[in-house]
Structure formats: C-alpha cells, structure tokens
Amino acid sequence: xxxxxxxxxxxxxxxxxxxxxxxxxxxxxxxxxxxxxxxxxxxxxxxxxxxxxxxxxxxxxxxxxxxxxxxxxxxxxxxxxxxxxxxxxxxxxxxxxxxxxxxxxxxxxxxxxx
Amino acid sequence: xxxxxxxxxxxxxxxxxxxxxxxxxxxxxxxxxxxxxxxxxxxxxxxxxxxxxxxxxxxxxxxxxxxxxxxxxxxxxxxxxxxxxxxxxxxxxxxxxxxxxxxxxxxxxxxxxxx
Numbered sequence: 667x668x669x670x671x672x673x674x675x676x677x678x679x680x681x682x683x684x685x686x687x688x689x690x691x692x693x694x695x696x697x698x699x700x701x702x703x704x705x706x707x708x709x710x711x712x713x714x715x716x717x718x719x720x721x722x723x724x725x726x727x728x729x730x731x732x733x734x735x736x737x738x739x740x741x742x743x744x745x746x747x748x749x750x751x752x753x754x755x756x757x758x759x760x761x762x763x764x765x766x767x768x769x770x771x772x773x774x775x776x777x778x779x780x
Numbered sequence: 781x782x783x784x785x786x787x788x789x790x791x792x793x794x795x796x797x798x799x800x801x802x803x804x805x806x807x808x809x810x811x812x813x814x815x816x817x818x819x820x821x822x823x824x825x826x827x828x829x830x831x832x833x834x835x836x837x838x839x840x841x842x843x844x845x846x847x848x849x850x851x852x853x854x855x856x857x858x859x860x861x862x863x864x865x866x867x868x869x870x871x872x873x874x875x876x877x878x879x880x881x882x883x884x885x886x887x888x889x890x891x892x893x894x895x
Binding site for chain 2: 672700702707708709711712715755757759768770771772773
C-alpha cells in the first residue's frame with residue numbers, strides 16, 4: 667500500500683542545535699516533495715519544495731534533501747530557535763498527478779528549548 | 781494582497797445535520813482544493829475545483845460535495861454529518877498550470893465539531 671510517514675514522536679532539542687526531521691514514503695513515485703510548517707490552530711505554511719531530480723535545496727537556515735533511492739527526505743533546521751517550535755509536515759505530489767494534489771505525512775512536532 | 785480566507789472559523793453541529801463551509805482563494809489564484817485534517821494527523825485531500833468543475837477527488841464519500849463560483853471562491857458541503865467528520869477543514873488555492881510545481885496557499889481552516 668502507499669504510505670508517507672514521519673516520526674510521530676515529538677522532537678525536543680536545545681536552542682542552537684540542528685533539528686533533523688525525516689519523511690519516508692513507499693509505493694509512490696513523487697514528482698515533487700514539499701515541506702510545510704503548521705502552528706496550532708493555523709493552516710500549513712509552505713517552506714521548501716524539492717524536485718525528484720534535485721538532491722538538496724537550501725533556504726536560509728533550512729535545508730531539504732531528497733533521496734529517491736532510499737525513498738526519503740530529510741528536513742534540517744540549523745541554529746534552531748524557540749520560534750521554530752511547530753509541527754512540520756512533508757507532502758508529496760505523485761508523478762502521475764497533473765493537479766498538484768498533495769499527499770501529507772502525519773507531521774512531526776518540534777519543540778526547541780531555550 | 782489578501783491570502784486565502786475561510787469562514788466560519790468554528791462551527792458546532794449535531795449528527796445528521798448538513799454544513800456549508802466557504803473559501804476565498806488568494807488573489808490571482810483560480811484553483812481551490814479542500815483538505816480534512818483530523819487531530820494529530822496530516823491533511824487529507826478531499827477534492828479540487830477548477831473552472832467551476834470538480835477536477836480530482838480523494839477517497840471521501842458522496843456526502844462531501846463542493847462548488848466553485850465564477851469569482852473562483854468555493855464551498856464545501858457535507859450532508860448527514862457523522863461524529864467522525866469532526867476535523868479542521870482547510871482550503872488551499874493555487875494557479876492552474878503551475879499547481880504541480882508550486883506551493884499551495886492554505887487558509888487557517890474551519891474547525892468543525894459534531895456533537
């Protein structure tokens with residue numbers, strides 16, 4: 667069956683450290699993979715998009731990698747701050763899609779302690 | 781530049797009732813997608829509307845229906861509400877033709893509670 671999975675356990679780290687979140691998928695051939703941030707009671711906010719032929723993408727303190735052989739994406743936040751505390755969602759766009767329909771993982775909650 | 785707006789923000793209904801949720805897309809966007817997010821889960825795709833037609837549908841029963849208006853705004857209707865329909869309903873907008881390789885812009889959702 668098709669699945670997209672993120673660590674369901676919350677990730678607790680100390681301010682200044684690097685947070686690494688994992689997204690694994692099975693039985694999909696994604697054209698794109700996206701990462702979103704969601705704060706309590708709010709809608710998801712787009713962070714980064716990476717294409718199937720890209721290995722790595724960076725934006726300020728954020729970095730995403732995409733390994734289509736391992737069927738995995740890693741999301742890194744360097745020099746983390748308490749303001750980075752939120753739930754992070756990965757979402758893929760299946761290669762067969764022409765509508766941009768997103769298939770989400772369940773999200774990982776990050777808590778950055780001062 | 782107005783983002784995606786949804787109304788109402790919260791709604792309480794009882795089992796068997798019907799509900800209508802509304803969404804105005806981000807300025808310049810013509811495609812609207814609806815997602816259901818249960819507590820502690822990621823959003824699940826319900827359907828997408830473009831040019832006033834349902835373009836793609838997720839694994840949701842016919843009790844879930846929608847509509848898109850000429851001004852690109854959209855409604856989600858749910859009939860015969862069940863307790864399991866309690867969730868955050870999110871609307872996302874994008875621009876057709878670029879949707880597959882562009883992010884979607886989400887509203888803050890409507891929190892629907894079924895008693």
